[in-house]
Amino acid sequence: MRPVYAVSGGVSKFAKARPDLDFRGMVKEAYDYALRDIHLTPQHAREIVDGTICSYFSDHFTRQLKAGSMVQDYLGLCPKPGKRIEGGGATGGLAVQSGWEAVASGRFDVCVVYGFETMSRVNTWKGNEFIALASDTNFDYPVGGFYSGYYAMMVVRHMKEFGTTVEQMALVSVKNHRNALHNPYAQKRRRITIEDVRRAEMVAWPLTMLDICLMSDGAAVLILCSEDGLNALQRATGHTPFPAKITGVGGGLDAMRMADRPHGDVILLPHERPEDYRGLKYPGVHSFRAGRMAAKSAYQMAGITNPLEELDFIELHDAYTSSEVQTYEDMGLCRYGEGGKFVESGKPFMPAVDYGYHFPEQGRIPINPSGGLLACGHPVGATGIMQGVFALWQLQGSIQKHFSTDVLQVKNARRGAIHSHAGTGTYVVISILERAD
Amino acid sequence: MSESRLPEREDGTVVFGVPLPKDLRALKDLAPLIIKHHYEIDYIHSYAQDSPFFAGLANNRLLGTRCDSCNYTYATPRAHCMECGRECTWVELPQEGQIHTFTVCHYGSEEFLKETPFILALIGFPGVDTLFLTRVVGLDPQASSLDWIGMRVKAKFRRLSELRPTDVYFVPTGA
Structure with missing residues (x-):
C-alpha cells in the first residue's frame, strides 16, 4: 500500500x-x-x-x-x-x-x-422518521422508531451499569457549544451551563434538546x-503542499438491532488487561463494540499503544452527549465505565478556554475542538469529511487562517483521530492523521 | 382535430407574481423559488422468513428462535444464527421478563408523534440470549427512574392484530 x-x-x-x-x-x-x-x-x-x-x-x-x-x-x-x-x-x-x-x-x-x-x-419530525428507517423496519421502526429514543435506551443502561450521570453528559454539551463559539463554520454557537442542558425540553429521557445534535x-x-x-x-x-499523512484506518460493524447485541468479553486494546473488566458483560447496549473494533484496528495500523498519551486531539461523532461519553471508552481514552468521570476531569476540554467550571485536568486531550456535531451540525454525508478537514487544519496549524482566530488551535498537534459513527453503533470508522514533516 | 396545446390546470393559478428583473445580471440576486412536492407510496412488504413471528402475535403467542447447533436463543427472531450461521428453530418465549433498559419518548418521528409520551424498552427473558424491543404501558411517563430497570413485566396482546410488532406490549406484572 x-x-x-x-x-x-x-x-x-x-x-x-x-x-x-x-x-x-x-x-x-x-x-x-x-x-x-x-x-x-x-x-x-x-x-x-x-x-x-x-x-x-x-x-x-x-x-x-x-x-x-x-x-x-x-x-x-x-x-x-x-x-x-x-x-x-x-x-x-x-x-x-x-x-x-x-x-x-x-x-x-x-x-x-x-x-x-x-x-x-x-420538517424535523419527518426527518426523524427518515433517519429511523435506518433501524430494522420489521422489529424496531414500527414500535416507535426514533433514534434519540434508541440512544437514550443505550445510555440509560450505561447509567445503571456504571453510575454515569446526566450532569456528566451535560458537560459534553457545555464543552462542544462553547468550543463552537470560535468556529465560524458551526451552526449553533453558545455559552451554556449544565443547568441549561437539563432545563431544555426533554426529548427522550434522559436526553434533552441540548444533548442532541442538529439536522443541517x-x-x-x-x-x-x-x-x-x-x-x-x-x-x-508552483506551491509546495502542506499535507497530513493518513497513518491508520479502522472500522467495525455491529448488529442493526440493539436487541441482538451480545453479552461477552471486552475486545481489549494494547494498554488494557482482562482483569480490568472482570464481570462486565460486553457490549450489551451500553457500549459500541464496532467503535472498539475500529479503534483497535486503526491504532494497530498507526502503531498507537496508548491513545491518551499518543493522540493530541480527536474529532469524534457526538450525535448525542451520551455517545461522546461512550466513545471515550470505546477509543480507550479511559476504561469502560469511566467516561463520565473522564469528562468531569476536564481532560477532553480545550486547555485555555474558560468554560465556567473548574476542572482538575483540563485540556489533556481536546475532544471535538471544532464543537463537534452537537454544535457544528450534522449534515450526515458531509459530517465525517468535515472532521477530516478540521483535523487537517489542526495538523497544519492553520486554524487561525480558516477560523480567523487561533483559540481552537491545538498547540503543536502532531497526531489526531477522526471518528464517524452510524446509528446505535452499527458502522464505526476511525482514521488517524499525522503531520507529514 | 386535437388542439395543439396542453390544458391548463382546472383549479386555476397557484403561483403568483414571480419577479423577473429587466436586467438579467440582477438574476443572481433573485431569492430562491421554493415549491412543495407531495410524495406518498404503498409498499408491498413481505415479512418473509420473519413471518412466523407475526403469525404468533396474531395468536397471542410470543415466538423467538433457537440455534439447533449452538443453542443461542433469540428473543427477536432470526432464521439463521448470528453466532454460528446455522439454521434456527422457532420456539415459544416466556411471556414474562424484565426491563433491561428503557426511555420515555417525549418527541418522536412524525408517524408516532401523536402517541407521545410513550415508553420504549428492551425486555430480557430468562434463558434467552438476546432482547426484545417493545412499548411498556402502565407506568407514569413523567416519573421515569433508573429503578424501572429490572422491573418484572408481562406481555399483553392487542385484541385486533395488525401483524405489526406493536400487536404485543408489556405491562408491570403487578398491573
Missing part, C-alpha cells in the same frame, strides 16, 4: 436550511475553497484529479438518485471515475476511508472526497493524494 496524504479541504457553512444552494452548489462551495487553499485552479484540477468518492446518506432526504453524477458534472470532473458510499451516520468517515483505499491501492493519485446532506427538505444542510470536501499526486499538485500550482 502506498502512503496517502490529506492535502486540502473545504466546508460549506452548515445551516438549518440552505435554500440558496442545492447539494451541487454546496459541494461546489466547499470544493472551490479547497482548491483555492492550495492555489489550484479548477482547470488544473480537471487535469490532475483522477477520481472522486461521493458521500450522502439518505435517498429520502435527497430525493434525487445518482446525485453523485450530478455533482461530478457540476464540478467539471466528468468523465473521471467516481462512486457513492453509504453507511448511515458514518457515511462521511467511510467515504474518507474509501478515498484512502483508492489512493493507497495505486488506482488514483489525486482523489476528491466530497459529501453533503440536504435535511431541511422535510451542508457539504464538505477533502482532497487526498499519493506522493506522486503531491508532486503533480506542486507542478500544477
Whole structure:
C-alpha cells in the first residue's frame, strides 16, 4: 500500500436550511475553497484529479438518485471515475476511508472526497422518521422508531451499569457549544451551563434538546493524494503542499438491532488487561463494540499503544452527549465505565478556554475542538469529511487562517483521530492523521 | 382535430407574481423559488422468513428462535444464527421478563408523534440470549427512574392484530 496524504479541504457553512444552494452548489462551495487553499485552479484540477468518492446518506432526504453524477458534472470532473458510499451516520468517515483505499491501492493519485446532506427538505419530525428507517423496519421502526429514543435506551443502561450521570453528559454539551463559539463554520454557537442542558425540553429521557445534535444542510470536501499526486499538485500550482499523512484506518460493524447485541468479553486494546473488566458483560447496549473494533484496528495500523498519551486531539461523532461519553471508552481514552468521570476531569476540554467550571485536568486531550456535531451540525454525508478537514487544519496549524482566530488551535498537534459513527453503533470508522514533516 | 396545446390546470393559478428583473445580471440576486412536492407510496412488504413471528402475535403467542447447533436463543427472531450461521428453530418465549433498559419518548418521528409520551424498552427473558424491543404501558411517563430497570413485566396482546410488532406490549406484572 502506498502512503496517502490529506492535502486540502473545504466546508460549506452548515445551516438549518440552505435554500440558496442545492447539494451541487454546496459541494461546489466547499470544493472551490479547497482548491483555492492550495492555489489550484479548477482547470488544473480537471487535469490532475483522477477520481472522486461521493458521500450522502439518505435517498429520502435527497430525493434525487445518482446525485453523485450530478455533482461530478457540476464540478467539471466528468468523465473521471467516481462512486457513492453509504453507511448511515458514518457515511462521511467511510467515504474518507474509501478515498484512502483508492489512493493507497495505486488506482488514483489525486482523489476528491466530497459529501453533503440536504435535511431541511422535510420538517424535523419527518426527518426523524427518515433517519429511523435506518433501524430494522420489521422489529424496531414500527414500535416507535426514533433514534434519540434508541440512544437514550443505550445510555440509560450505561447509567445503571456504571453510575454515569446526566450532569456528566451535560458537560459534553457545555464543552462542544462553547468550543463552537470560535468556529465560524458551526451552526449553533453558545455559552451554556449544565443547568441549561437539563432545563431544555426533554426529548427522550434522559436526553434533552441540548444533548442532541442538529439536522443541517451542508457539504464538505477533502482532497487526498499519493506522493506522486503531491508532486503533480506542486507542478500544477508552483506551491509546495502542506499535507497530513493518513497513518491508520479502522472500522467495525455491529448488529442493526440493539436487541441482538451480545453479552461477552471486552475486545481489549494494547494498554488494557482482562482483569480490568472482570464481570462486565460486553457490549450489551451500553457500549459500541464496532467503535472498539475500529479503534483497535486503526491504532494497530498507526502503531498507537496508548491513545491518551499518543493522540493530541480527536474529532469524534457526538450525535448525542451520551455517545461522546461512550466513545471515550470505546477509543480507550479511559476504561469502560469511566467516561463520565473522564469528562468531569476536564481532560477532553480545550486547555485555555474558560468554560465556567473548574476542572482538575483540563485540556489533556481536546475532544471535538471544532464543537463537534452537537454544535457544528450534522449534515450526515458531509459530517465525517468535515472532521477530516478540521483535523487537517489542526495538523497544519492553520486554524487561525480558516477560523480567523487561533483559540481552537491545538498547540503543536502532531497526531489526531477522526471518528464517524452510524446509528446505535452499527458502522464505526476511525482514521488517524499525522503531520507529514 | 386535437388542439395543439396542453390544458391548463382546472383549479386555476397557484403561483403568483414571480419577479423577473429587466436586467438579467440582477438574476443572481433573485431569492430562491421554493415549491412543495407531495410524495406518498404503498409498499408491498413481505415479512418473509420473519413471518412466523407475526403469525404468533396474531395468536397471542410470543415466538423467538433457537440455534439447533449452538443453542443461542433469540428473543427477536432470526432464521439463521448470528453466532454460528446455522439454521434456527422457532420456539415459544416466556411471556414474562424484565426491563433491561428503557426511555420515555417525549418527541418522536412524525408517524408516532401523536402517541407521545410513550415508553420504549428492551425486555430480557430468562434463558434467552438476546432482547426484545417493545412499548411498556402502565407506568407514569413523567416519573421515569433508573429503578424501572429490572422491573418484572408481562406481555399483553392487542385484541385486533395488525401483524405489526406493536400487536404485543408489556405491562408491570403487578398491573
